[in-house]
Amino acid sequence: MAWQTAEKKQEVSDPRVILEDFLPYRLNVLASLTSNALAQIYAERFGLSIPAWRVVVTLGQYEYRTARDIAAHGVMHKSTISRAVASLEQRGLIARRPNKDDRREALLELTPEGREIYEALAPEALAFEERFVSVLTEEEQRLLVSLIDRLSGHARQLAPEGEVEE
Amino acid sequence: MAWQTAEKKQEVSDPRVILEDFLPYRLNVLASLTSNALAQIYAERFGLSIPAWRVVVTLGQYEYRTARDIAAHGVMHKSTISRAVASLEQRGLIARRPNKDDRREALLELTPEGREIYEALAPEALAFEERFVSVLTEEEQRLLVSLIDRLSGHARQLAPEGEVEE
DNA sequence: AGTTATTGGTTGCATGTGCAACGATAGGGG
DNA sequence: CCCCTATCGTTGCACATGCAACCAATAACT
Numbered sequence: 001m002a003w004q005t006a007e008k009k010q011e012v013s014d015p016r017v018i019l020e021d022f023l024p025y026r027l028n029v030l031a032s033l034t035s036n037a038l039a040q041i042y043a044e045r046f047g048l049s050i051p052a053w054r055v056v057v058t059l060g061q062y063e064y065r066t067a068r069d070i071a072a073h074g075v076m077h078k079s080t081i082s083r084a085v086a087s088l089e090q091r092g093l094i095a096r097r098p099n100k101d102d103r104r105e106a107l108l109e110l111t112p113e114g115r116e117i118y119e120a121l122a123p124e125a126l127a128f129e130e131r132f133v134s135v136l137t138e139e140e141q142r143l144l145v146s147l148i149d150r151l152s153g154h155a156r157q158l159a160p161e162g163e164v165e166e
Numbered sequence: 167m168a169w170q171t172a173e174k175k176q177e178v179s180d181p182r183v184i185l186e187d188f189l190p191y192r193l194n195v196l197a198s199l200t201s202n203a204l205a206q207i208y209a210e211r212f213g214l215s216i217p218a219w220r221v222v223v224t225l226g227q228y229e230y231r232t233a234r235d236i237a238a239h240g241v242m243h244k245s246t247i248s249r250a251v252a253s254l255e256q257r258g259l260i261a262r263r264p265n266k267d268d269r270r271e272a273l274l275e276l277t278p279e280g281r282e283i284y285e286a287l288a289p290e291a292l293a294f295e296e297r298f299v300s301v302l303t304e305e306e307q308r309l310l311v312s313l314i315d316r317l318s319g320h321a322r323q324l325a326p327e328g329e330v331e332e
Numbered sequence: 333a334g335t336t337a338t339t340g341g342t343t344g345c346a347t348g349t350g351c352a353a354c355g356a357t358a359g360g361g362g
Numbered sequence: 363c364c365c366c367t368a369t370c371g372t373t374g375c376a377c378a379t380g381c382a383a384c385c386a387a388t389a390a391c392t
Contacts (some may be wrong), residue, residue: 015289017223023295023307024200025220025240026314031197032241033321034190049348054191057183068370074191075198077350082372104357104370123181129189135320140313141189147302147310148192154301155199215378234340243380248342270340270387338389348379358369 034132041124046117051076051084056110057125059094060118064107066099093117200298207290212283217242217250222276223291225260226284230273232265259283 019025035050042048048056058070071081085108088094093114096106110118133141185191201216208214214222224236237247251274254260259280262272276284299307 015285015292016227017288017291019223019227019239021311022223022291023299023311024197024204024291025223026311026318027193028197028201029239029241030314030318030321031190031194033318035194036241037321037324038190051348057185057188057191061182061185066370073185073195075195075202078371079351079373080349082370083348086372102358102370106371119181122183125183125188125190126181131324132321133189133317135316136313143309144313145187145189145192147306147313148196150301151299152192152196152199155196155203155298158203158297217378232340244341245343245381246379248340249378252342268340268388272341334392336389336391339387341385341387343382343384345381345383346379347381349377351375351377352373353375354371354373356370356372358367360365360367362363362365 037132038125038128041128042121046121049084049087051080052088053121055081055084055088055094055108056114056118056121059108059110060115060122064109066105066107068105070108088114203298204291204294207294208287212287215250215253217246218254219287221247221250221254221260221274222280222284222287225274225276226281226288230275232271232273234271236274254280 039050039053042053054074054076055070058065058073067081067085068078070076071078085094085096089096092111094108095111096108098106133144136144205216205219208219220240220242221236224231224239233247233251234244236242237244251260251262255262258277260274261277262274264272299310302310
C-alpha cells in the first residue's frame with residue numbers, strides 16, 4: 001500500500017500502532033474513498049448531501065420510515081437527519097405524514113418526484129458498487145459482508161450511547 | 167441486523183438498493199461506529215481531533231513525515247491536516263523542521279511531550295482494536311485486512327482526483 | 333535566464349455537524 | 363388525575379470541514 005517502505009522493525013517506541021495494520025484506520029480510509037466516489041454521483045447530479053442520499057435510499061427501499069429509524073440505522077445524529085429531511089421536504093422530494101398513534105413522530109415517504117430521482121439513482125449506485133467490488137470474487141464479497149456484519153453487531157454493543165437502533 | 171424485517175421481495179420499484187447489502191453504506195456505518203468509539207479514548211483524554219490523532223499516530227510510527235504525505239495516506243483534505251498540524255504545534259506536541267532540499271515542505275516530528283502522549287495512547291488504541299476485532303478469528307482478521315487492502319487499492323485507482331497518495 | 337505550470341501549505345468563506353436545550357407528546361406510577 | 367420521566371424531533375450555537383484563492387518555492391519548457 002505504498003507510502004514508502006512500511007518496515008516493521010522497532011524504530012522508535014515500543015507498543016506501536018502500525019497504521020497499515022490498524023483496522024479502525026484502514027476501515028475509515030476505505031469508507032472515505034468509497035463515500036467520496038459515490039457522492040460524486042448523487043451530489044453532482046442531484047445536489048444531495050450524504051444524509052439526504054441516505055434518506056432517499058432508505059425510503060426507496062422501505063416506503064415508510066421515521067427520521068429516528070433512519071438516524072439510528074445509519075449511526076447518524078438525529079439533528080443531521082432532521083435537517084436533511086427538512087431540505088428534502090422543501091424540495092418536494094419527500095413528504096411526512098404524522099403518525100396518528102404517536103404524534104411525536106412522522107412517517108416519511110418519497111413523493112413521486114422523489115421516487116423519480118431514486119429510480120434514476122439506484123441503478124447508478126448499484127453499478128458503482130459493482131465496479132467497486134469487482135476486484136473481489138463472489139465468494140470474497142459474501143465473506144466480506146458477513147465479516148462486516150459481525151463486526152458491526154459487536155461494535156454496536158460496545159457503543160456506550162443508547163444509539164442501539166430501532 | 168434488525169430494523170424490522172429485511173424482506174427481499176419486490177415491494178416498490180425495480181432496480182433497488184438494499185441497504186443491508188449495499189457495501190458503501192455498510193462500510194461507512196462500521197467505520198463510524200469504530201471511529202466514534204475510538205475517538206472517545208483520544209478526544210476525552212487528550213483533546214485530540216480525528217485529524218490530530220492521525221498526525222500523532224503517523225509520527226509515532228514514522229518519526230518524520232510531511233503534512234502532504236499524511237493527508238494523502240489518510241484521504242484527508244490538505245487544509246484539514248494543515249489546521250491539525252497548526253494546533254498540535256501550538257500545543258507543543260509536534261515540531262516542524264523545514265526541508266532544506268525543498269523549502270516548500272516541512273518535516274513534522276513529535277516533541278518529547280508529543281511522544282509522551284503517543285506512548286500513553288498507543289497501548290489503549292491497540293487494546294481497543296483487540297476488543298473490537300475479538301469477534302473474529304485470527305484467520306478472519308487477516309482475511310479482512312487483505313480484503314480491505316485490495317478494495318482500497320482498487321478504490322484509489324478509481325478516484326478521479328489526484329489524491330493517489332505519495 | 334525568463335516565462336509558465338506545479339506543488340506544499342495556509343487561510344477566508346460558506347456550509348455541515350455535534351451538542352445541548354427546548355417544545356410537544358407519550359408512558360408510568362402514585 | 364397529576365407529576366415525573368422518557369422520547370421524537372427542531373433549533374441556536376460553536377466548531378469542524380471542503381473549497382477556492384492565494385503565497386512561496388520548485389520544476390519544466392523555450
